[in-house]
Amino acid sequence: MQQCCVNILHMKVTRNTAAKGAILDLITNSDSALSHSEIHKLTADLCDRVTIYRILDRLVNEDVIHKIVNLDGTIKYAKCHHANHVHIHNHVHFSCEKCLKVTCMENVQPSYIIPRNYKVNDVNFTLSGLCPNCL
Amino acid sequence: MQQCCVNILHMKVTRNTAAKGAILDLITNSDSALSHSEIHKLTADLCDRVTIYRILDRLVNEDVIHKIVNLDGTIKYAKCHHANHVHIHNHVHFSCEKCLKVTCMENVQPSYIIPRNYKVNDVNFTLSGLCPNCL
DNA sequence: TTTTAAATGCAACAATGTTGCGTTAATATT
């Protein structure tokens, strides 16, 4: 018994399938975060539309990819970056107004001051404008 | 000729209607940002679903309300706060995980450092966790 | 009061996301 991947929320064993591998490759090798529809177009007849939704949910629950909400409300997916087995979700993203690409910004740490009667669990910081390629 | 409101993008005169007034009142008096579906439920049979979309678009273009993208991708609307005729869009919001309310945070100014080859036009900063009421 | 065109309701459509269920296939067990 050698399980390779688990859903960290339900501690259930998940399986590696062709479609899952292909979609993860796509996200891993993309220089920007991808939406469901973009993945659907890029994979053509790899699998059903519903299957893509389920694979994305699984990869998020396995903590392999993470969701990014774009400024227009569309949801995109990008690879998670782990450091020394400690998982640090990077929630700083740049959304280019021209090429519409969403990229994760490593090493950008925003600072802020907020009243004490709020408990902050998550930080979502999206900057929009022009990326280096479109400037 | 006494025009009361204009679409600042197209400089076209807009009209005050019962539905528009009621929806603006709703947003103005709400302590949290409201989504299209929330407004639809709260207004019952005030007007058609499509009309709500159009009224919200109009109010955004008139610079009276602004859009907020929630962490789950849903779009919410809140009143704009102007100071001395100078319009300052406040893009810092708090999204409560428990009561699901989205509130605008005045006076919170995040600071950040970003590479020079990016041109930032807009900042969207959403913190999530527990609000004072749910803490 | 008349004129105008902005705003509305309605129907139809497109896009996006979800659910149930029978079938397929990845993986552990024998």
Add this chain to the structure above:
DNA sequence: AATATTAACGCAACATTGTTGCATTTAAAA
């Protein structure tokens, strides 16, 4: 290698969300 288990799949159906065209209504200027 064969078998058993059940996660993953395809497909159909459905729910939600957002858009567009067009005839009608109505706010506001003339």
